[in-house]
Amino acid sequence: MQNVAASPINWRAEHWILGGVALLLTALVGIVIPTWANATRHEPVPTPYTTMALDLPQLPPGSEADPTIGAYGVNGATQPEWRIVNVRAGQSLSDIFREQGLGPTDLQRALDSQDDASALRHIRPGQEFAFAFDKDGGLTAMRFERGDATRVVLNFSTDGVTEAAEERAVERRTHVAHGVVTRSLFYAGEQAGLSDAMVLKLANAFGYDIDFAQDLREGDSFSVIYDDVYREGEHLRDGDVIAATFINQGKRYTAIRYTNADGETMFYNEAGRPLRKSFLRTPVEFTRISSTFSTGRMHPILGYMRAHKGVDYAAPTGTPIRAAGDGKIVFRGWKSGYGNFVIIQHNTHISTAYGHMSRFASEQMGQRVRQGETIGYVGMTGLATGPHLHYEFRVDGDHRNPLTVTLPIAEPLPAAQLAQFRQKTAPMLAKLKIVDGVQLARAND
Missing domain, CATH: 3.10.450.350 (Nuclear Transport Factor 2; Chain: A,)
Known part of the structure; x- marks a missing residue:
């Protein structure tokens, strides 16, 4: 029993001795080898450089460096x-x-x-x-x-x-976009990558046929080819609508930008007929109808029944009001109930009137204006509960409903110009049909 008990103790002692020897050897190696390595290392010898003075040739007279080089602008100024x-x-x-x-x-x-x-x-x-x-x-x-x-x-x-x-170098870059109306036309345009300004240009192109204040429906769609302007590689501004289609309540409209033989640029349909009519259907951009034409309605301020002989378009104060057609300003001033008021005489029979303006534009009474020209700005002067335009359409002095009155149709391009129109617009129409076809296929997937 004594031998069995003593054996493990002796074994441990032997290993302790061996471990100590190993530690000692390790310490000696750590001291000796670095010392030997330092002894055998050679310091790098610096590379000698020689500096020499060289004689340079003299510059020709008058060719000295100009200290203002790089400090010049347009044409050397x-x-x-x-x-x-x-x-x-x-x-x-x-x-x-x-x-x-x-x-x-x-x-x-x-x-x-x-x-x-x-x-x-x-x-x-x-x-x-x-x-x-x-x-x-x-x-x-x-x-x-x-x-x-x-x-x-x-x-x-x-x-x-x-x-x-x-x-300066200017270029136009062409784009194609497609949108479907859900919340609003502006939202559809934003989703399609259009700026608000381009959405307004799209609406103006179809403004003779579509009243965006009351005709727009969810599910309406558009395809548009447009460009924007770049100067020296940087975006400068929005360009123009080149061609577009708009499907409103199932009916398809087409607008193609074209410059005719007289140098006048306007939108035409596929048949070469100008979209521009004698009168705009809506003289303000993007609004809602707050009151329709009526032979009797409760006046919101006076509190009794009274004929409403026009259409009220609610819009923010300062929204531009456009002349519905070419004509002459025959009244520009204050009129009881209407506030700041303008009347335009378009021909012997037709006149239009615009009320509640916050202020007038620069045109004066007696001056001729062109269709679409700004004649004033939306306000609430006179008897008005909120900012809006009161718009009237009169035939021989009788008031007609601006929303339903029949507007004259413009004559198409002459036969001699029509062939050239079709030749120039065919590529754009083909591109629009491709876009419409792709979107239709996606909708049916």
């Missing part, structure tokens, strides 16, 4: 430090000059420098102008766009105003 201004809605160039601390003399010098000053007189929201000043705050340069493809810099000095123009 020194690029000034620009102060950028974006036009706001309702602003004129006079307002912008005044905000920049410039007087009427500076503005007049800019206008006088142009043979055609329309680019300065007719500015639009979002347009960019830039100004540069000297250390005393005097105007030294002004930059603006004359059309999409030309940038102009006016340089001001005591000797006068000089102009430098630069042509």
Whole structure:
């Protein structure tokens, strides 16, 4: 029993001795090998370099480096430090000059420098102008766009105003979109990738045949070919509707943009008949009908039955009101109940009237206007409970329902032009039919 008990103890002692020896050897290796390695390592010898002075040939006279290279703008003019201004809605160039601390003399010098000053007189929201000043705050340069493809810099000095123009690369990119109306036409356009501005252009193309205030239905659909404008590779603005189809309550309408022999661009149907009629069906863009034509209705303010001799289109204050047709403004002013009121005489028999405007546009009484031209803006002047347009259609002084009155149909293109029209529009019509066919196939899947 003693031998059995002692055997494990002796075995453990032997292994403890062996483990200690192994640890000692490991420590010696860790000390000796690094020391030997350091002893055998050679430091790198630096590479010698020699510096020599070389004589360079002299530059020819007059060819010294120009310190202003890279500091030039349009046509070699020194690029000034620009102060950028974006036009706001309702602003004129006079307002912008005044905000920049410039007087009427500076503005007049800019206008006088142009043979055609329309680019300065007719500015639009979002347009960019830039100004540069000297250390005393005097105007030294002004930059603006004359059309999409030309940038102009006016340089001001005591000797006068000089102009430098630069042509810029502009391209139009064509797109195809398809949408189905669910919540609204704007929502359908958004889902199809269209901007709100392009949706309005699409609606305007069909505005003679479709009253989007009351005719639009869920399930209506459209296919559209349109373009947008790029300048030097950057998106500049929306372009135009080139061709489109719209299916409204099961009926298919087609609009094709075409410039006729007289140089007039408008929309035509597949048969070459202009979509434009003598009168717009709806003189405001996208709204709802808040009150229809009636021989008797309860007036919301007066509180008694009274004939409503027009149609009320509810719309936000400031919405543009368009002339329903070509004609002459025969009344422009305040009229009891109607507030700010305009009457347009279109021909011997027909006139239209527009009431409750928040303000008038620039046209004056006696002036002729074109169909679609803005004549005022939606408001609630006079007897009105909310912003809307009151619109009347009169034949020989008698009021007619604007929603149901028969509008004259325009004559188609002459036979000589019709063949050319069909030849030019055939590719667009074919593309639209392909888009419509693809969407129909998807709907039936």
